[in-house]
Amino acid sequence: MKCRKCGGAAVLELRRHNAAFCSPHFIEFFDKQVAEAIHAHRMFTREETVLVAVSGGKDSLGLWDTLIEAGYRTAGLYLDLGIYDYSKESRDKCEAFAAARRQTLHVERVEEAVGAPIPEVQKVTRRPTCSACGLSKRYLMNRAALAHGYAAYCHENLFVRAGRREENRQATIRHAHAALAYGQDDAMALALAGFNIGMIEHDRAAAREAFEAALALSPSSAFTYFWGSSVAWAGEAERAIEWAKRALRLSPFDPWSYFAWSALSVAFFQQAGYDDAANAARKSIQGNPGFSISHMLLAGALAKLGSIDEAKAAASRVLALHPRFSIGEWCAAIDPAPAIAAPLTEALRVAGLPD
Numbered sequence: 201m202k203c204r205k206c207g208g209a210a211v212l213e214l215r216r217h218n219a220a221f222c223s224p225h226f227i228e229f230f231d232k233q234v235a236e237a238i239h240a241h242r243m244f245t246r247e248e249t250v251l252v253a254v255s256g257g258k259d260s261l262g263l264w265d266t267l268i269e270a271g272y273r274t275a276g277l278y279l280d281l282g283i284y285d286y287s288k289e290s291r292d293k294c295e296a297f298a299a300a301r302r303q304t305l306h307v308e309r310v311e312e313a314v315g316a317p318i319p320e321v322q323k324v325t326r327r328p329t330c331s332a333c334g335l336s337k338r339y340l341m342n343r344a345a346l347a348h349g350y351a352a353y354c355h356e357n358l359f360v361r362a363g364r365r366e367e368n369r370q371a372t373i374r375h376a377h378a379a380l381a382y383g384q385d386d387a388m389a390l391a392l393a394g395f396n397i398g399m400i401e402h403d404r405a406a407a408r409e410a411f412e413a414a415l416a417l418s419p420s421s422a423f424t425y426f427w428g429s430s431v432a433w434a435g436e437a438e439r440a441i442e443w444a445k446r447a448l449r450l451s452p453f454d455p456w457s458y459f460a461w462s463a464l465s466v467a468f469f470q471q472a473g474y475d476d477a478a479n480a481a482r483k484s485i486q487g488n489p490g491f492s493i494s495h496m497l498l499a500g501a502l503a504k505l506g507s508i509d510e511a512k513a514a515a516s517r518v519l520a521l522h523p524r525f526s527i528g529e530w531c532a533a534i535d536p537a538p539a540i541a542a543p544l545t546e547a548l549r550v551a552g553l554p555d
């Protein structure tokens with residue numbers, strides 16, 4: 201057997217391609233096949249980060265190596281299936297590979313995600329191991345970006361509502377960027393990335409871009425409009441009203457509907473429509489009575505309307521839900537546009553909330 205390219209001794213025969221190759225020419229052939237497949241199927245560009253699911257075996261690590269060599273921005277995802285020493289050895293191989301090439305490797309344990317390691321899952325389902333394993337793997341690979349989006353939102357809540365700890369701020373930003381990088385084909389992941397990047401990193405342009413990308417993928421995604429309506433805090437009142445109303449039309453009984461109502465309240469407040477702002481805040485409270493922000497918005501709108509007793513009652517509910525609330529800390533965390541921050545701060549003081 202001779203190499204098709206150089207005529208030297210071949211190490212590998214590829215019957216499908218009716219060819220044989222020496223070692224260096226096989227690698228060259230393989231790299232070219234990968235490049236052609238990416239191009240032909242328009243899989244991704246060099247501006248995106250590719251999350252490469254790796255098992256520790258030669259196929260996936262070989263592919264990862266080729267992508268790195270071809271100049272793609274990558275990160276690895278290793279799913280620990282919990283199959284005793286086999287999983288430990290595979291993980292070690294992935295970690296060594298990633299460390300040698302200075303790549304990020306995300307490790308997710310199937311046991312944590314689906315409740316049991318693969319050998320246990322197999323006993324329960326009584327189906328062949330490969331079927332339980334394949335299903336779990338596909339599920340976890342597809343939700344990796346979305347999981348980062350939700351993780352970002354959890355840290356966002358911890359940062360804003362539980363003492364403004366720097367580690368939570370950084371985790372919000374880290375997870376939001378992972379959702380953005382790996383979720384280029386996932387509207388929900390992009391919407392969550394946009395929300396967290398806008399609210400916590402205060403990069404409103406990047407947030408807008410993420411929402412626009414999500415809508416380009418899925419133009420009738422109520423989820424995107426719900427989270428996107430948070431542009432209200434950036435002072436984009438008109439867009440916020442349009443997106444919030446569209447979200448509520450697409451999904452009127454959505455569990456996130458209170459998000460759209462609170463965004464409407466912010467936007468109406470900015471436009472000095474304090475009656476509308478108070479009504480939207482009340483709708484938001486109906487949707488989720490435990491969301492302190494809606495009570496804060498109600499307090500602000502009522503203070504502007506001169507209903508001081510009612511405003512104070514709303515303010516006391518803010519403090520009941522969020523005992524350490526202060527206007528200054530809230531503004532520092534979210535950095536609302538000056539057109540909102542200035543009048544809202546003044547109104548909240550009148551309602552009796554602490555500076």
Ligand SMILES: [Zn+2]
Nearest residue numbers: 203206222225
């Ligand atoms: Zn050759």
